[in-house]
Amino acid sequence: MYLARYATAAVAASTILGLLSVTAVYAVPKTNLLSQWDNGSDAAAIAKLGEMFTAAGGKWESTSIAGHTANTLAKLRADVVSGNLPPAVQLKGPEIAEWDATGMTLSLDEIARKENWDGVVAPELLSVMKPKGSWVAVPMNIHRINWMWASKIVLDKVGIKEMPKTWAEFNADAEKVKAAGIIPIAHGSADWTDATTFEIVVYGMDIDLFRKAFIEGNTDAMRSPQMVAAFEQYRKMVKWMDPGIAGRAWDAAANMMLTGQAAFFFMGDWSIGTFNAGGFKEGVDYLCGQAPADNGKPGFILNSDSVVFFKQKDADYLAGSKLLAHLIMTKEFQTIFNQAKGSIPARLDVDLSKGFNPCQQKSQQDLGESIKAGTLVRSFAHNMTILQKYRGAAMEVITEFVNTPNLAANDAANRMAEAVEAQQ
Amino acid sequence: MASLTIRNLNKTFGSVAVLKGIDLEVETGEFVVLVGPSGCGKSTLLAMIAGLESVSAGEIRIGERIVNGVAPKDRDIAMVFQSYALYPTMTVRANITFGMESRGVPKQAQAEALARVAALLQIQGLLDRKPSQLSGGQRQRVAMGRALVRDPALFLFDEPLSNLDAKLRVEMRTEIKKLYQRLGQTTIYVTHDQVEAMTLASRIAVMHQGRLQQFAEPRTVYDRPANMFVAGFIGSPPMNFLPAQISASGPAVLVLEESEGQGTRLPLPDDVAQSAGDGRRVLLGIRPENLTRYDHRWADEKPCLGTIKAPVEIVEPTGAETMAVVRIGSREVIARYEPDAAPAIGETVTLAVDMAKACLFDPATEMLI
Amino acid sequence: MAEAAGYDPLGAAGTWRHQRAKLVVYTLLCLFALYYVLPLGVVILNSFRDLPDINRNGLIGLPHSFSLNYWSLAWDKFCVGGTCAGIEPFFFNSVSMVVPATIISTAVGAVNGYVLAKWRFTGSEVLFGLMTLGVFMPGQMVLLPWARVLGWLGLTNTTSGLVLIHCVQGLSFTTLFCRNYYVNIPDDLIKAARIDGAGFWRIFRKIVLPLSPPILIVTVIWQFTNIWNEFLFAVIFSSGTHQPITAALIALSAGGTSVHQYNVESAAVLIAALPPLLVYVFGGRYFLRGLTQGALK
């Protein structure tokens, strides 16, 4: 009797211990992704990532914060100050380096080596994702900024056969459109949209100026005659916009182009998501082309969304971070995510022939050519180059220029240089 | 029931002294009225007896117990407020039983006490009403009921009748008197109305500027006021004051300083003159009812009668009596007339002064001589 | 009738002038009403229109199409805030935050007001002054200190943390409202109750609380709508599936890099605004009464 009882107890105990050790070894991967993709198609794309995570046996949670990027960053800061590092956060450009410098980020070198990320990710992204030589961020996509979209209806009506290749051609075409009583450029003014269009102008006019001013943050370049010339070109373009730009959402501006109220529209490739959702077709309703570049070379302004992982005490979250990093880099996710968002995969080895929009295919092709031509740059307007404080100061001047008709190009250039210098 | 003893009680708010050295001994079963003009400290004194204000110095005893630091609820007192302080959200019933409920009195006992008080005050029909549905007089009764329902050591009344109209006030005054005569509880009653004080009190404590001026039976306070303040405060219309000088050469007389001609001479009881001293300057205090139309028949009845001639300036009939304001020297003096014998304005009348009832005050100290 | 007690400013004038004056009054009232109702009207109409209608005829216009479908889409299908379950989960997150925060801050405010109005002690007026300073703190400034405090208390990213924040930030208001109201309760009532043997809490429960409904309604309306609509803390101090409704609201109103479905978004916005709107519509009368009786003096 005694013995039997003892045996039963022992068996029970060892079973429980066994179970415990099993759970300890096989942690349930957990994560909570903090991002600003909060709405509509963006949210759907992130929800897809969540499904993949769950399917791989993880416990998925996401926190999406809208509006101002400041909200996401405020949330990140609040979490850090409260001592609860978030496991995964959508961060980009120089912010990756800044947060990496705090020593709170999680190194992903092990998994990167195993999956050969260095071999498949676009080279221009490597320095961003590995600020100190160690992988701390996972790129989700490559956005192209220097797109020019045009309304097929308007071009046909006005008789423009080909997308303009240089700014001179563009200016001539815009005049034609204007003469036909149609708004030449659809635009919605906000600091980031104004800066997006302006960086396209600067890039198209003088790629060296772009590098000096917007990548190195050189203030002499900002007040140079070339920059003044770029502002002058921009002033012309602002005059070709309608008076209702202030406060207009960018997608409302896209709609003006799509419905033939306006001819051209400068915006990154996330517009494709909007075009698709509205049922508009490339070649029928709209055309896509590289924004004008006076050097005649293929060019590419790149923006990339990425996820940074922070150190965690909980083994479940560590496992989750590894799983999430792995999933983001899979071809499957890169395909699904980018088909929804209009961008192209951050991996160069994904086949875009199926399920991608023709413009996206062109984007991938141009990326390759641009790398060859040495014209690939990262986007200043989308926070891939200089620190937020310099970028913010410069963008303020650009958006002020757009909204102040009597602000001279020369003054704007000087003001931009001064604003950035004030932050140094 | 208990006595109340107050010794050298002081109260200061910041640097302001509100009560200065109050001594008061109230015997068991006495009805003491604290009376005085507003701001004299009487309500503060009552609040201190109730425990609603702290004691700055001195001591308060209820019965044998010093209650200085005792919470109001443990002092075994009941209080009726000027505003009645009926709980507006409770019915009359709940208002009356609230105190017993707070003290955990059994329901049965509560009901009995309620029935007793309701019958006593004849408010049986009002028990389920809210205070807002009661008239002023009914509210007053309920407020009394709330106090009467217990059998406290001490009843405290804080100007309970001042919110009632004149007629009701007189009625309720009588009611309170009846109740007291029936229950015989030790009661402290604050009022600024000297008529209430006179009618209700077994003893009156007159207060002024934080000091107790006089503490005595109503009759004494009226007839022999301790000082000019009490003399002026108690009695309506108030006592008249006339400057005068004592002359003890021959039969003692008082010479008015400011009368027509070379000074009217009024007879003075010898003992008064002697105790005051010859040639002393005094203030003559004489109540209006002791200053009236001269009648020859009185010469025999009233041994100490003087006369003054004065012109009438104003005549005020009040119904039962008529007041005549006459001028003596620079002073206006009020005399009392029977309505059918009232003088005419402008007439110079001869007034009889009943010097047996006169009070003499020291002009410097204002104290009764 | 309450009106009978009031005065009739126009009553004394002649009939013709009276009529003309009435006309002016109602015209003005209607004009202002238009100014006030317009935004709400636009959103309500849009919540029933289909997308082509909105895109073709603009955001402002009478419906050429009508469907109730968008309301149900908005409630539990629309993709917002990283999930595609509509705003329903956000809605209930908000409820579970707003209800306790409102009740606690009102209750504590009432007790504080009771102490500060009826149990004054040396320095209590100064303390009251200091407490009301909390009304003026800008939200952006206190964000990080709050993060630190929540970290210490272990309440980061929890509903309890948000409840705590809203309670502390609301205390200044609730205390101010209640104290100013309770000051008008006669001191004699409290004294009478003390002589009747009631203590601190019994007086509060039996005497003060039954007199409080007007001010409690003001406080509850104020707290409820403010906490429901507050977005900075709601967004920063919540996480994952605990985000309150304002997090979803910003997602709806902000541009973002995705496509606007104005009809569903309008419906979502209306659902999100419904609780405070209802509170105002049904509590408005009491709100005014509470204000009249001394909430703000």
Added chain:
Amino acid sequence: MAVEPVTLTSVKAAPNHGRMLRERLATILPQLVLAPSLFATLIYVFVFCGWTIWISLSNSSLLPDYSISGFHHYVELWSNRRWTIAYTNLFLFTSLYVIGATAIGLLLAILIDQRVRAEALWRTIYLYPLAVSFVVTGTVWRWLLSPSTGVERVVHQLGWASFKFDWLVQREMAIYTVVITGIWQASGFVMALFLAGLRSIDPDLVKAAQIDGASMPRIYRRIILPAIGPIFISVLVVLLQFAIKTFDLVIALTGGGPGIATTVPAIYVYDLMFQRGQMAEGAAAAIMILLALSLVLVPYTIWKNWRERREAARG
């Protein structure tokens, strides 16, 4: 006889001890009850303010850093164009908003006070904006005020092609659209406050003035408005603190644009502290907001104290 006092004291002594403690507790109970809220509020107000002052004097950038580096962030702040625009906007917006909301609120209160029919309906209509988040109403107002989607477009469609209402996109005028929207939201609340005041006026006062032959406008100007004087002060203080804290309205309506024309200090603080990683300068800006607040609060407190003392003196 000799035994009795002994038993009395021995019986009384034991409960006396507990009783004394209980009574002590009872006397400080109000303070005890107040203490937790007081503690929380004082931390909230003073410690949080102190923390911000400290940060503004430090070198904090991405995250708080507690080494003091002096006042240079304040100097930088005032040399920043955007900040001077924000501060100027604050004063422009605040004064127009306070005046406008007070005037409209008062007018509405007076109109409603004319014994109108369906009073509750009018009140609800005017009061509801306060119930809805600015995140929502700001967006809708943007639609309404934007020339391409809003009022201007509708009027054009109705056939008046030259009609212009494009303040939202005019650099100099955009701040006034913020004022319009702000007034829209707050004036209903102001109306409620004034209405409460008007209702508390003794009707005899107005009757007396009517008998004296005063016209209605004159009665309002000379009798009623002076009688509700204290309400004006309450309204001013409430509106001022709303105005100075303005944040979500501007974010939703103009995003601080066109350009940076409608930036306000609260947005500036938020941008610097959270988006740009310039925490110290952001904290300095927050302190400047507090200073602007104290410009309002200090005179108000002095006035209030003076009034209370005067009332106390009158007894």
